[in-house]
């Protein structure tokens with residue numbers, strides 16, 4: 001599993017977006033850093049293998065979804081820009097080919113990427129229709145800093161008690177959100193903050 005996750009991480013990390021130039025708003029998480037966080041996330045019970053239902057709020061090309069799909073029961077992503085969400089299928093094709101050549105396990109089939117606004121109601125109707133899962137059923141939320149305050153509000157209002165919110169891209173001063181408790185493991189690897197809905 002670690003070998004496969006390492007290969008997935010390196011595949012996407014070679015194709016990062018927005019480090020420089022005009023696409024800064026859609027910067028990519030470093031999946032090798034996330035790989036270094038996995039052990040603690042598992043030890044702390046923030047990911048329950050094969051059980052957790054994961055939602056990336058602002059998933060871009062779905063790379064974090066692909067990464068988490070190996071660890072969770074369901075991996076859902078929502079992306080505002082249609083052309084960005086479309087990159088998911090395109091990159092997935094190359095990744096599948098690379099995994100096959102390396103003799104590594106195939107990509108799990110538990111990933112669903114949706115085009116829509118994570119703060120609106122419509123996309124959640126589509127998610128419910130396609131996966132049978134409501135917002136309240138997700139246990140593990142993720143975002144890359146961009147809209148973290150709005151998404152924290154959403155989780156506070158509608159998330160299930162005990163659900164976890166991971167915020168990637170933090171620095172030394174960690175954001176605080178009403179109704180969400182900052183967990184002492186934060187920041188994992190200096191960049192990932194974890195919160196639990198009270």
Ligand SMILES: C[S@@+](CC[C@H](N)C(=O)[O-])C[C@H]1O[C@@H](n2cnc3c(N)ncnc32)[C@H](O)[C@@H]1O
Pocket residue numbers: 024025026027028029056057058059060061063064078079080081084116117118119143144146147168
């Ligand atoms: C910085 S990127 C992060 C992508 C991916 N989660 C990662 O960590 O590699 C943030 C993405 O969120 C999207 N986004 C911003 N607001 C959104 C919203 N309200 N609903 C869905 N996607 C949104 C942007 O279009 C952008 O692609």
